[in-house]
Amino acid sequence: MLKDLVKSLKPSSTLAINETSRKLEEQGKKIFKFGFGQSPFKVPFDVVEELKNNAHQNQYLPMQGLSKLRDAVAKYTSSKKNFNYKSENVIIGPGSKELMFLLHIIFDGEIILPAPSWVSYAPQAMLGRNKIKILQTKAENNWFPTAKEIEELILKEKNKNYLLFINSPNNPSGQICENLEEIAAVANKYNLIILSDEIYSELSFEKNYKSISNYCPEKTIVSTGLSKWCGAGGWRLGYFIVPNSLNKFKDMINVLASETFSAVSAPIQYAAIKAYENDHSDYINKSRNILKTVGNYVYENLKSNKVLINKPQGGFYLMPEFLNKKFNSSTEMCDDILNKTGVALLPGSDFGFDQNRMLARLSFTDFDGKKFMEEIEDNTKIDDTLINELAPKIVEGVDKLKKWSESI
DSSP, rough: OHHHHHHHHHOOHHHHHHHHHHHHHHHTOEEEEOOSSSOSSOOOOOHHHHHHTTTTTOOOOOTTTOOOHHHHHHHHHHHHHHHHOGGGEEESSSSSHHHHHHHHHHHHHEEEEESSSTTHHHHHHHHTTOEEEEEEEEETTOOOHHHHHHHHHHHHTTTOOEEEEEEETTTTTTOSOOHHHHHHHHHHHHEEEEEOOOTTTGGGSOOOOOOOOGGGGGEEEEEETTTTTSGGGGGGOOEEEEEEGGHHHHHHHHHHHHTTOSSSHHHHHHHHHHHHSSSHHHHHHHHHHHHHHHOOOHHHHOOOOSEEEEOBBBTEEOOOOOOOSOOHHHHHHHHEEEEEEHHOEEGGGGTTTTSSOEEEEOOOOOOOOHHHHOOOOOOOOOHHHHHHOOHHHHHHHHHHHHHHHHHH
């Protein structure tokens, strides 16, 4: 009745931890939601108003997306990347996750996934019936593969088609890839296609964000959307930017779109135009300021001789490694943490690491982002006093987690 391939899959762990946390809260337990990664901020007011103003829009829109929205996205991206994208290079989807799934179905070859990788990359590749090559990474290289490691993998079977996923800033590590130029050289040399997942790019803590598309635009499909920088995860609007050299992928995604989701919700597409046409630099700068400071607070208060951790560089994640031999798996460790402290984390094994590495993903977003944003100005220096006042669950949860790490 059910296909074996589908039976082997489990619900996405990021969504599952949110459900688990909610059920525990309903039972009266105090839970620190460090497991589910969702923007704590509200959608900008002008974008919300535009959604209200377009609630009457009830027509089916073009499969590739509303022309005016695609044009706004192309102009916005071209100015950021110093590359001339046109509206025809843009595909609007119901979240970038769905577009990635369609890409996996279309692509015929092998998927190169650095570990750690976002939890849905591998299951989607399996559903697309593509083989997966996992590249284990190291903290000293910001948890990204080196160009040499990628090249060595390709040279084992040079005649195959390869699609490399690069997610920077990274989910789950919160790190930024700093060897993009070297990876681009490998891509150009071996005709490697790259999916650059840039959903957290606007939340890079330094403003000089670089994409691998800056170095090999004709080999790179850029994937991003509204969910992280605009606080609009539930709106489900993402997009691909596909260079002319990869038009065959764009055309086939459009074909699959016509047989699956048809088109993204019309009111949301109209509202999204304002997200890219209007100036939201104050909103983004405040978001960055808050996330950078809260992330650094967690980093400074959690790192120890029992917890190895890289300083966060973007997005809203950290990936601590707990130095202990008490547990058989990172899943067992995270269960113990949740039961004893109420802190919900995701195990590193969900992101491609071996079970016996005691790594976990920590999302530092369990606070009222609307209130935090209202209490500060664009250039406010956020100190520990403000964090204690405006992000109390972060402070309490980190303290519980630190005490737990010291007790094992």
